[in-house]
Amino acid sequence: MNAVTIAACTETDLPSATEVETLYASVGWSAYTRDLDALMSGLRGSLRVVVARVDRSLVGLARVIGDGATICYLQDVLVSPDARRLGVGGRLVREAFAPFSAVRQHVLITDEEREQKAFYESLGFAQLGDGVPGRAFVRFAN
Secondary structure (H helix, E strand, C coil): CCCEEEEECCCCCCCCHHHHHHHHHHCCCHHHHCCHHHHHHHHHCCCEEEEEEECCEEEEEEEEEECCCCEEEEEEEEECHHHCCCCHHHHHHHHHHHHHCCCCEEECCCCCCHHHHHHHHHCCCCCCCCCCCCCCCCCCCC
């Protein structure tokens, strides 16, 4: 595999809807691509979108939402299966949060896969209840 480049997007150089749909499908996130217009609107409304590319092909994406002053929420981190285990995910997360180092809360919600827990812990995140006080609540729409 050629070198992976990581870059923050501006509003005018976000990945195309086709690229986004292909990447999300490659990791099985079909709930997002059922309404591709909404997903693209979400990307445009994000505080920061960071992409990983090999040559010109999109192989990863991370985005942060929030107010950028008191809370930043890591909404998505995706790495295509053929680009995994190359450090792409960690690079995406670090670059996504780079402008927000002074923000008090960096938050994310993820599923219960063991690999994900280890991945996020390697980036300095701690799960609530693992010596971290607090509660997390979430409500998903159908």
